[in-house]
Amino acid sequence: MIPAQLPRLVTHSGKFHCDEVFGYAVLRLALGLSRPGEDHVLLRTRKPELIESGDIVFDVGSVYDPQAQRFDHHQIGAPQREDGTPYSAAGLLWQVYGARAVAALLPDAAQGFAAAIAEELNEGLVKRIDEIDNGVSMSGPVLRDSLGLAALIGDYNPSWDSDEANGATAGDAAFLRAADFAAGVLALKVEGKRSRMEADARVLAAYQAGPEPRLLVLETGMPWKSAAFAHELPILFCISPASNGNWMIDTMPPEPGSFAQRLPFPEAWAGLQGEALAAVCGVEDAVFVHVRRFVGAAKSREGALAMAMKMLAQAPARSVAESPAEA
Template sequence: MPEHTPIGLGHEATTTTALTHSGNFHLDETLGYVVLHYALTPMGDLRARILGDVPDDCLKFQRSRDPEKIQAADIVFDVGGIYDPPKGRYDHHMKNKPLREDGTPYSAAGLLWKDYGKAAIRNLVRTQVDDATIAAIWQSIDKSLVIPIDQDDNGVAKMGKLSLADIVSACSPPWDTAELHGPEEAKRRETLGFANAATAVASHLVNTVDRVRASLKATDRVLAAYENAEDKRILVMDTGMPTEKVIFEHDLPVIYVVSPTGSGQWNVKAIPPERGAFGQRISLPEAWGGLDGKALAEVSGIPDAIFAHPARFICGAASREGALAMARRALEIDAALKSQQN
């Protein structure tokens, strides 16, 4: 949290007016509005507020370049030529623009995320978490989403095709809308486009916050399971969850992950040599590939073996004990083959 109390996060009883520019819109100011919405009025109607379909709640939102409206607003972002957070000014287009510690220029979204992001996350997380978890979620989203937006908006690096930035841009009406339909209809479609973009960005942010929260929870469980593992090459998880990210980030020497599936069986999944790569650190036995049922049970020696993928990166059994036995047997076969080769 910044040293100053961001406008709207104190105990103000009055409505907070937030303003960004009208005209063409980008992911920068769209996310900025979404962050303010969840930080200040998470129960409000994000879309209807843009369209003017509901009376103003405690957050009033405007899109304008009118100097008088800019002057009167409590929070102004991506327009106005001023960066002064205690006064609610969050522009980044000045010559002496605000920079991150590594020299990356901030976007307006980045500046608002810095002041309002943790408040937004706190309102989005539906389970009880501590301040350290809120900070960890903030840091993860800052790195994975907000910094790329800063870079894209400032011409440092493009986010790439089919990114969230592209989705927002696709919500803008075509360049000839005013020519075809007149200025008033063009303005209406622009406002509708911003509302559509904000809805998409809000959905992404809500889902991202929850996924990061769950990822942090998974990290704790994976590390605990690894600590308790009899054989550090075999990670046994009692609940299905993402494990590969944790394995590579913590450089764990895991070869196979044993975990249950939704259908009640247990799978053995081989870890790739590098994160996101094809292949396996140790493939499942060649003789198992493509077999299932009785044939696999006979070849593997595991009575309740169910299947083995032809690519030999995953196999399964009907029980935890069976899957664990398959993982152990696969390691034994690999060790025997290497011994023969030597």
């Protein structure tokens, strides 16, 4: 007997795919649901009368009507993205529930990032699910990856000769395991983007409070180059503490992914350490400069600042995009 008072979430039975599994994970997060039978009912069926009884129906039913909580994409005239990419059930559900699902994964202090994170995921992760499910991409052939999310979720389907593959509840337990996996992937994606956005905000605040427009000083290590590129900051060096107690001096590349530097360390400092480096650069607690001139360190914040300021004093007379380096 299915409890009548619990909300019914309905999708199709049989072999499951990434879009409805991911969509179900999104619904659970957005609606604050836990497990079927506890606070909601999950029906995997193709019976019209059961589909009709659903409070939220996705990837089945041949109806797209957000007001009526119907999210299918198999019917003639199903909705498409602005660029012509057909939506899958995941994409349709994301338009309504994505930001709420993201917000459910964020701490209170980071709720302001929810909308931006949801939009980034919509353009990347969710759109990719739409493309693979429909076999259509506006940017070229749809390429499948055996280690991609869609393939990994598909691997949760029970094999044809397993006990789980037969009977009235065939595949239901596997569907839930796949949904837990999808929710875990989504949580990791959200956390990664939250972390980057938080770092970007802190980088901008540190830059505005910094001693020199070409120098970024951070009081803790964090990703900083994406913010520098996004806001076109004229940074040449970033100073930040390392886990071993030293203070690192990182160079800024001229473009994302480049191994070059806008301003490399002086050639005379390259490959030197300790006393040998201190004698040349004039900073008593200098630790090292990489032979490729893209990173160096001092024992103290003040020492790292002194090394950076000495290099900045030479900046007008030196090229700011030379000496390619490799880690």
